[in-house]
Structure formats: C-alpha cells, structure tokens
Amino acid sequence: MAVLTAPPKRRTKPITGNELLAMGDIGPSELIDGRIVTMTPTGDEHGTIEFNLGGELRAFVRQHRLGRVTGGEVGIYTRRNPDRVRAADIAFISTNRMAQPVKGYLAVAPDLVVDIMSPDDRWQDVREKLAEYFAIGVTWVWIVEPSNRKVLVFRSPTAVEEFGDDNTLRGEGVLAGFALKVADLFDI
Numbered sequence: 001m002a003v004l005t006a007p008p009k010r011r012t013k014p015i016t017g018n019e020l021l022a023m024g025d026i027g028p029s030e031l032i033d034g035r036i037v038t039m040t041p042t043g044d045e046h047g048t049i050e051f052n053l054g055g056e057l058r059a060f061v062r063q064h065r066l067g068r069v070t071g072g073e074v075g076i077y078t079r080r081n082p083d084r085v086r087a088a089d090i091a092f093i094s095t096n097r098m099a100q101p102v103k104g105y106l107a108v109a110p111d112l113v114v115d116i117m118s119p120d121d122r123w124q125d126v127r128e129k130l131a132e133y134f135a136i137g138v139t140w141v142w143i144v145e146p147s148n149r150k151v152l153v154f155r156s157p158t159a160v161e162e163f164g165d166d167n168t169l170r171g172e173g174v175l176a177g178f179a180l181k182v183a184d185l186f187d188i
Helices: 017-022 044-064 123-135
Strands: 029-032 035-038 067-079 084-094 112-116 140-145 150-154 160-163 168-170 179-181
Touching (some): 067 123, 084 123
Parallel strands (some): 112 140
Antiparallel strands (some): 029 035, 029 084, 084 112, 140 150, 168 179
C-alpha cells in the first residue's frame, strides 16, 4: 500500500531581502516585490567589461580616497515592504554616503550604479531599474551596451548622454578626474 503525501505548500508571503540573503548562494537573482527572479549567469564579454571598468574605477577611488567600489551583482534595496533588491554589476559609494561596509544588501543609495547589458536584457526592464535607482537617490547610472560598444550616462531617468568607442568616459561630481576611453572597456 502506497503512502500518499501532500505536496509542499507554496509560499504566499513575500520574501524579504534578509530572507533572500540567508538562503546563501542560490545563483544570480534579484528580489522583485518579495519574489525571487532568477538571472542568467553572465558571459565572458560581460565579465571582462565589468572587470575592466570596475578595476579602473576602483583604482581611481582608492587613489583619491573617495569611498569604495563594489561589484559582482551587488544587492541594492530599491524598495521595502515588499522588498525589492536589484543586482548591480558595479556600484560606487562615496564616504559621504557610507563610511562603514555593511553586512547584507546595500540600504544606502550608491552615488553611481553601472549595469552592463546582456543579450537578453530588455529596455523596458532597464528603464524600470533606472527609475528605481534614481528614486532612492542614485546620482548617475552608466549603462554599458556591449553590442553597440557604447556607454549611456544617465543623470536622471530621461537625461542621457551617449559615449562611443571614440569618446572618453569621464566622472562627475565626487568622481571628477576619472577618465577612461570607452574603447578600452571592450579590450579583451
């Protein structure tokens, strides 16, 4: 005689950012209104661009003691109750915004967020992230488009400047003095 067991109950309560963090490494994901949304691991080109830009930015920030640079899909709270945690490729947080590292996801808005577009990214989703970042007080968002070899610098969800291979990406405000040729981002 077979014993029947009830199927596991589905969780209906939204997951919090702390609960997501406590799950450990569940793979690339974001938390959208309490629901885990999995992401595809990045490819080689994406990783190279992230390392190139993050390395240059970190060296500049350390040299001038401006704050810190973090990367690798760092979690940033963009909403609470239900929680929304976005995963940024690179983030710069000035010492004015946060003097001490935190355990867990960032609850303070970075000065700069960098997202590198993947082939399956949709602009509708990117625009949603932009609105969230600026709503929490992010100053700049750099969107890197590998397929077009461009960087889009957003100062608001609608104020954007485009930089191509022949241009130099320059920091502003607290990052004034930072400069990197866009073509160098894509060097393998």
